[in-house]
Amino acid sequence: MTAVHGDATVQSAIFRERGGLAGSLSDIFWRNPRLLLLLMLTPPVLWLGIIYLGSLFALLAQSFFSIDEFSGLINREFTLKTYGELLIPANLDIIFRTVLMAAAVTLAAAVVAFPVAYYAARYASGKWKALFYLGVMLPLWSSYLVKVYAWKLILAKEGILNWFFAKLHLTWLLEAWLALPVIGGNSLSVSYTGTFLVFLYVWLPFMVLPLQAALERVPASLVEASSDLGATPAQTFRNVLLPLAMPGLAAGSIFTFSLTLGDYIIPQIVGSSRLFIGQAVYAHQGTAGNIPLAAAFTVVPIVIMGFYLWGAKRLGAFDAL
């Protein structure tokens, strides 16, 4: 399009220059698309670059400072001492516990989400499709705190879940479960099982949506061909559906994993008193005033997510977002 500019014979076919400020501006932008691009990109890049990246880097920089144990003041000299503190057993425990929880939540979310996503993608149409879509979107967008609150009601000692087990005369089952080491506890609302259930509930829609998007792209004929060729449903699932759904699973797992890694409110409200990474960050920056250690703790999920995203990209997760 720019090639015709210099050509004298074509000159007459080109519009006259426009008058007025808007007109000339518009002409300038048409001739210099890069200028327009620059103008369009400047505000968002400045905003995100300065406010977001700026504070992020400031935070990361502080993780290389250390805190003076006696005065409680921050010593602004480069040191790796704070990162060393991450490696004491108590802190390693926190990291290990959080990653394990995130992995468990991700796996469970994949298992629960798959049938919903597969039904919505393959079998639902028309009204049912809309119902499934809204059925996932409404819980996804409804208030996070309200969802956590709902689970506080459900898991309470006098709440609906205990009542339900009692009605079915299955209280012994619940008690046997709570008697288990690690995942059990005094009651559901102070056990890892409770924390796990709330995490699963709150992040489940984030798994369903990308998974459904990936499954929509699986041609039904592939699944049919597989069974025509004599594969059992289990074989079809393992060799045809699952590999094709992998980008969606990977994309969904980014959300469930990352969101669980960074959450500090759910384990605070439903769960045992043992800390997760988010709670540790919150505690260190708050009353303790130990910003360097809090900053070092935030680096942990960033690094973990960095590796995770790198792996997910190799699985093709970003095509399914």
Next chain:
Amino acid sequence: MRSDRASAPLALKIAAACGLLFLHLPILLIFVYAFTTEEKSYQWPPPGLTLKWFAVTWGRPDVWEALGLSVRVAAVSTAIALVLGTLCAAAVSRTKFFGRETISLLVILPIALPGIITGIALRSAFNLADIPFSVWTIVLGHATFCVVVVYNNAVARFRRTSASLIEASMDLGADGFQTFRHVILPNIGTALLAGGMLAFALSFDEVIVTTFTAGQQSTLPIWMLEELVRPRQRPVTNVVAMVVVMVTFLPILAAYYLTRDGDRIAGHGK
């Protein structure tokens, strides 16, 4: 159901139905609790039903203040996010340039990284820069992660809007601003509206970043968080929770109807 589709196996139907029930029953439970006569515990089944708590909640100034602040913050953040998100989407989808992928990553990062990181980063930056915490520090945080919602909606729509429409408009003599006003805007309008509503819902509900960027101000989620950690007025909290659910459903339903046709083509949400 169309006749050329095989019907789903029973096990799949049951599993899918259970999944949906799991997603919805807890929210429905909130609605029942809003009417319970019990005020000291979370007793189930409710010993009785009453409408009393709606009147009590209506008369609570702290709830109204928190609600007002939440609405103001969400409105301003949405406005900022609309401008930034649309600009970014237009730039990224119209042209290929060096660093385009980086820009997409930059926009998604605030929501891809755990909220606590965004929160504490902003808080320590405000501290370093000696910016006092106020409504505006809350808005700064909210606008940052709302951009991505608008951006995603706008990018999806730009992708489906044919570039030839814009070329045709230019060929017919419209200048850039006229093209924007009469061709681009009508095409992306509903996507922006949907993105704006979702951004509003996101900001209205945000608690993790807000706990770090708010000073003494309390938005509705902060108010609820305090109630969650130290329950003092369970019945009022029940009513507020129910109202919040109903209020957030409206923009989501509206956003769905606005982008419905698009979702059928593009096949993905959010």
